[in-house]
Amino acid sequence: MLCERCGKKNAEVHIRQTIQGAVSEHHLCRDCARELTSGWKPGSDFLEFSIGSFLENLCKTLGPELREQGKAAQAVPSCPRCGLDFERFRKTGRFGCADCYQAFREWIRPLFTRIHGSETYRGPVPGPGAVKSVDDELERLKMQLKDAVSEERYELAAALRDRIRILEGRLRDER
Amino acid sequence: MNADQILALPVPWVEGGQENPSDVVISSRVRLARNLSRFPFVNRATPEEKAAVLEAVRQAIQHEPLFRECAWCRIGEMDPVSKGILVERRLMSPDFLQGSQERVLVLDSRGIVSVMVNEEDHLRIQVLLGRMALCEALRIASAIDRALYCLDFAFDPEFGFLTSCPTNVGTGLRASAMLHLPALRMSGAMPEIIAQSGRLGLVVRGAYGEGTTSAGALYQVSNQVTLGLTPEELTEKVEAVGSRLVEQEARARSALLNGPHELEDRIWRAWGTLLYARRLGLAEAMECLSLLRMAQEAGMKGPFEKLAWGPLFLAVQPAHVQARQGRLLTEAETDTARAELVRDALGCLR
Numbered sequence A: 001m002l003c004e005r006c007g008k009k010n011a012e013v014h015i016r017q018t019i020q021g022a023v024s025e026h027h028l029c030r031d032c033a034r035e036l037t038s039g040w041k042p043g044s045d046f047l048e049f050s051i052g053s054f055l056e057n058l059c060k061t062l063g064p065e066l067r068e069q070g071k072a073a074q075a076v077p078s079c080p081r082c083g084l085d086f087e088r089f090r091k092t093g094r095f096g097c098a099d100c101y102q103a104f105r106e107w108i109r110p111l112f113t114r115i116h117g118s119e120t121y122r123g124p125v126p127g128p129g130a131v132k133s134v135d136d137e138l139e140r141l142k143m144q145l146k147d148a149v150s151e152e153r154y155e156l157a158a159a160l161r162d163r164i165r166i167l168e169g170r171l172r173d174e175r
Numbered sequence B: 001m002n003a004d005q006i007l008a009l010p011v012p013w014v015e016g017g018q019e020n021p022s023d024v025v026i027s028s029r030v031r032l033a034r035n036l037s038r039f040p041f042v043n044r045a046t047p048e049e050k051a052a053v054l055e056a057v058r059q060a061i062q063h064e065p066l067f068r069e070c071a072w073c074r075i076g077e078m079d080p081v082s083k084g085i086l087v088e089r090r091l092m093s094p095d096f097l098q099g100s101q102e103r104v105l106v107l108d109s110r111g112i113v114s115v116m117v118n119e120e121d122h123l124r125i126q127v128l129l130g131r132m133a134l135c136e137a138l139r140i141a142s143a144i145d146r147a148l149y150c151l152d153f154a155f156d157p158e159f160g161f162l163t164s165c166p167t168n169v170g171t172g173l174r175a176s177a178m179l180h181l182p183a184l185r186m187s188g189a190m191p192e193i194i195a196q197s198g199r200l201g202l203v204v205r206g207a208y209g210e211g212t213t214s215a216g217a218l219y220q221v222s223n224q225v226t227l228g229l230t231p232e233e234l235t236e237k238v239e240a241v242g243s244r245l246v247e248q249e250a251r252a253r254s255a256l257l258n259g260p261h262e263l264e265d266r267i268w269r270a271w272g273t274l275l276y277a278r279r280l281g282l283a284e285a286m287e288c289l290s291l292l293r294m295a296q297e298a299g300m301k302g303p304f305e306k307l308a309w310g311p312l313f314l315a316v317q318p319a320h321v322q323a324r325q326g327r328l329l330t331e332a333e334t335d336t337a338r339a340e341l342v343r344d345a346l347g348c349l350r
């Protein structure tokens, strides 16, 4: 895994951080660790600290111009919907609404690369017309089966079991 | 829901091992973070907006067969012991119990599915199963996710599902397995394992307590990144590393068991502690139970053969101890009550 700050060197320092009870973990190369955290010493691969937000540190380095951060942040428009400005996002590391992603799009790509090693989503796409899949059907049948058994409706249970077996077989063939 | 109703719910990850109790993997959990696009995220939402989120969710699950046997628990109205039990059963996060009136936990009567509404994100869908069953857990969580697409989740074609914190964006998925790794810990291998897992984009950490030591030798393996890989790929990665740790643990155990009698001594001492202690702290109880579980799995002969690890592991947790006593206890009182209930449980086995 690459260092989540510079994205260049191997992450060798693993940081666990607690903010108001919420635990998050971060992975840094030795150089970035030395720079960002004062408590880290060479030789310790694990470090805990609860004050000062690491994600904040990560976010602070975002923006158009690193040298003039105050000005640079003003150059990024605030979220038109919830009013979150980029300076505040850099401080808190939290988005305010879905539109923040749109407003800050070009500035947050590098952040995602650092955190996730990628900036592009892969996975299922939601939609109002999303087709119910075989999986959903199976889950539904299993719930019905449980009811049928507890209500002692054994004929129905047997029929449900057959249907589950057929669907599971079909899934196995597909995969 | 009150404490008694919650205590009556099944706990699959604890009961799962009746037929074959020997398993390094205790439980598998999949969590999906989702937000409703038409409301601001929880940290910037007004109480009215959070209430509107609740109402939208309530309507969406009302007629959804997947949620037919679910309880709707308003966190603000629950007593501390009930909330503690839910956390100890890992049905909700410790953070969730603080807080606002607009927090609701949707609880499935099978003890498998729980949905936190208005936590850090509008929805945290969680599926918790016994043993290594991450793919199954993902399958169930995805079915629930799809059933709730009618809520119009915040989604961006480039970034995926949008979350309040940038560390969850994309799949919103956290897949984690809880493993019992006493031998790897004893052999001093955990710091290296923790460091290595980071390189793979995974996190290994103590499930109870901090850092490289974990009470009861319980560790959690989970994915660190959420963007760039599909939910299936992330889950398979966690499962693959989990399986490798299971193999390593088995090797470490056979090395320990074939070594000098030190381990055997420790196991019997653990039995003695549990059987005779008058005050028993949580960490000590979990350590002793860990040793006895290992003894069982190694097939060692002794009175601990018939010990039911899971139910006792839950029973010694603070809120469970207090529920049994029917009142809030100080820490010292809890330690005394814990020692007593463990003595009772073990006394029957002799």
Ligand SMILES: [Zn+2]
Pocket (backbone or CB within 6 Å): A003, A004, A005, A006, A007, A008, A009, A028, A029, A030, A031, A032, A033
């Ligand atoms: Zn670096």
Ligand SMILES: [Zn+2]
Pocket (backbone or CB within 6 Å): A079, A080, A081, A082, A083, A084, A095, A096, A097, A098, A099, A100, A101
């Ligand atoms: Zn916004």
